[in-house]
Amino acid sequence: MSLEQTPIVEIQNVSKQFGSLYAVDDISLSIYPGEFFSLLGASGCGKTTLLRMLAGFETPTTGRIFIDGQDITDLPPYKRPINMMFQSYALFPHMSVADNIAFGLRQEKMPKAERDQRVEEMMQLVQISKLAKRKPHQLSGGQRQRVALARALAKHPKILLLDEPLGALDKKLREQTQFELVNLQERLGITFIVVTHDQEEAMTMSSRIALLREGRIVQVDAPRRLYEYPNCRYSADFIGSINLLDAEVISQDEDLVTLKTDAFEQPLQVYHGQPLIAEMDVTVAIRPEKIRVVNSSGTHNANTIEGVIKEIAYLGDVSIYHVELPSGKRIQFTQSNIQALAEQPLTWEDKVCLSWQADSCNLLLE
């Protein structure tokens, strides 16, 4: 994201208090035009409250929200240049599909001919032209989702808010719809802000993700960076699976840090740009797919350990192996199954030697 660009949405120190509880606690965020931005987090992290404040259904206790430089904090929902797709879709049960989509256009008193044309365009966009006369209760879940999307897009909003847009769909349809949403967003150039609890969904669709926890932002980054360079244990653990090792800093030679851990005798080595203090308690995070099985020759080298395979989960494309170290600590690693078949297959109780590069793991301070 280039810094010269002006944000389309600017959230400044926004908090929302319900009773004594802070649902959103001093969040500041800038979202830029054309982004597919995800608010990701477990339930109760405040992501929905933040979205509802953007839509205007909740008023921030403190802080301001700007859209295109205009302060919209006190603007009622019906005056905001934002539309929202609701988690429950909230289709009007007494109106046909076409009338649902036309609802917003009627509010702005668009002439009938133009309105009909826009409704037709929207229905084509989400491929539901044949359903124009149906009522919501005559539609399947996937069709309803499309109507909700068409209705929210009909007014050509600057920003579209989507609350768990794929939450009610089954897995197969969800995967397909993910790509359709991304294509649609790229084609229309509208800024999408999505709330989701599903990290895979966020990873697939987003240009950037804000990971939230207990009303605060943990990390804001592109999916790749969030995965490769988590800034704390929480985000490392939330996105994908990872091995977390408690470690203590021994020495730092330029960027190469050497550490010791209770999990095994061998020293750990990680690259870390910031200066560290010896004997500092830190966490080393290693993704399972970055661990390789090696010959048991160099077991005294750093980042090389030995253990016994205790569990194997076969997932088709990859297998996950749980390895028990002599200390009792378990380490996970994954191997693509093409590789597993080519080499000698690994099985239960096999003794393996594992190794990883110092630049393929992360040192986390908190």
Place this chain on the structure above:
Amino acid sequence: MNPSLSGNNPLAKLSGRGLLIGAPWFWMGVFFLLPFLFIIKLSLSEAALMQPPYLPFIREIEDGLVTLVVNFGNYSLLFEDPLYWKALLSSIEIAAIATLVTLLIGYPMAYAIAKAPKAWRLPLLMLIILPFWTSFLIRVYAWIGILKTNGILNDALLGLGLIDQPLEILYTPTAVYIGIVYSYLPFMILPLYATLIRLDDTLLEAAADLGCPPWKQFLTVTLPLSLPGIIAGSMLVFIPVMGEFVIPDLLGGPNTLMIGKLMWTEFFNNKDWPLASALAAVLLVVLIIPFVLWQHFEKRLEMRQ
């Protein structure tokens, strides 16, 4: 017992399911259809000064010779004498106006209860239902005390200096309307509340999100979606008010013409059971019409989809 009959004995085939479905049919048959058939039969008889006060259908003319006499005179009298027409029209008018007034008062009340904080809803509903604890008759009598010339209302208004002369309300149509609206308001509020409480608030949020200000949200979302409650409440008020007898009798003057009151007069004062029965039959037919119309309308709505 005839063996061929015992094989077809419907009692032998009665299963639990049959009993369950049969029970309401039995109930309707014995307590509604049968009495109604009696009414029809009575309405086709001739009034007479005897006990019971009508001539039987089947009469013995001479020894052994029997004749069946069906008398349509009661019905033709209903159509000929303008009194009955006027009573019917006046009942429809009173019931329609009273229904509209209860709707106008009941809707905001039901809406307010449905939108009230959860802890408040039950107590508020209890306040609506509470008057049922007291006998209907006593409550209507109480209105006499309130509305009469030197009653509570006039005393209060005179005391406040709002009026110089006591208002003549009791024994006027106004008193009848007050009594009806008061008595039937809960029947309007409860079905309205039941539909309004089920209304999904996110629909209003969706409407707001699409640019709809609150008053228009009410007209485009809340009102059409509460239509079933409006219809149910209106029927619950309109139908019994059409046959209402106690309220016009106690609060209305001699000029308040209602079919229920007329029926009572025919039955008890004039001892004309057949004519009263004919009136009852006509009233039933009149009341069925809105039902049939509504069902037709509903079907058309479904067909259109």
